[in-house]
Amino acid sequence: MDLAKARAVVSGGASGLGLATAERIVAAGGKVVLLDINDEQGAASAKSLGSAAKFIRTDVADESNVRTAMQKAADFMGGITLAVNCAGVLMPGRALGREGPMPAAQFSKVVQINLVGSFIVAKEAAAIMQRNDPNKDGERGVIVSTASVAAFEGQIGQAPYSASKGGVVGMMLPLAREFARFGIRVNTIAPGIFLTPMMASLSEEIRTSLGAQVPFPSRLGRPEEYADLVASIYGNAMINGETIRLDGAIRMQPS
Secondary structure (H helix, E strand, C coil): CCHHEEEEEEEEECCHHHHHHHHHHHHHHCCEEEEEECCCHHHHHHHHHHCEEEEEECCCCCHHHHHHHHHHHHHCCCCEEEECCCCCCCCCCCEHHHHEEEEEEHHHHHHHHHHHHHHHHHHHHHHHHHCCCCCCCCCCCCEEEECCHHHHCCCCHHHHHHHHHHHHHHHHHHHHHHHHHEEEEEEEECCCCCCCCHHCCCHHHHHHHHHHHCCCCCCCEEEEHHHHHHHHHHCCCCCCCEEHHHHHCCCCCCC
């Protein structure tokens, strides 16, 4: 698939990994629609990207909202060929905290946004992609979801987050197998510690300490490095049904 002709939707696209991905797509000549719940940041980010971009307020956990947003995105771009799931929340907390056991509602909210939201975006994007004309390899679209190294080495206090990201990894292969008959590839990226807005809010000392835990390069990942991997996945037809760790060889410790 040619990134210069991409018509992409990016959830969580107002900032962080999502915005870096959108910037990469637009720089290559493609079009992008940012899906996010942050109205102010979303509008500003879309404006900074120019006429090839549009912001649509979208709650990924709301199926009807996502379906409507996807159709608006397809109308704006003339279809959808790439969907990137970057929307997510952390909401850390111990299962047995100082104030008692974690409310199940907190666990459910993380799973609803991170896992169910990723599924909703993926299947609604695929529903539009299946109508695309195939390229010479028979491809009609690509879906990339964002997991985390926490899917494999979840730390204390990350039970909801790790469960949700483990689910993102787990649903990838069944979706890739199902969508294969439409020429739609499905892959997952599992980032390590990246310099996202959440990380940027921490002190320089803490960020340096976290970066030092990465074997090589010993620093936080840069959003543009995530975007580069999305571009590589999009352009390589043989990358399908795969989870790729993007983590500098880090393996997270219990805490």
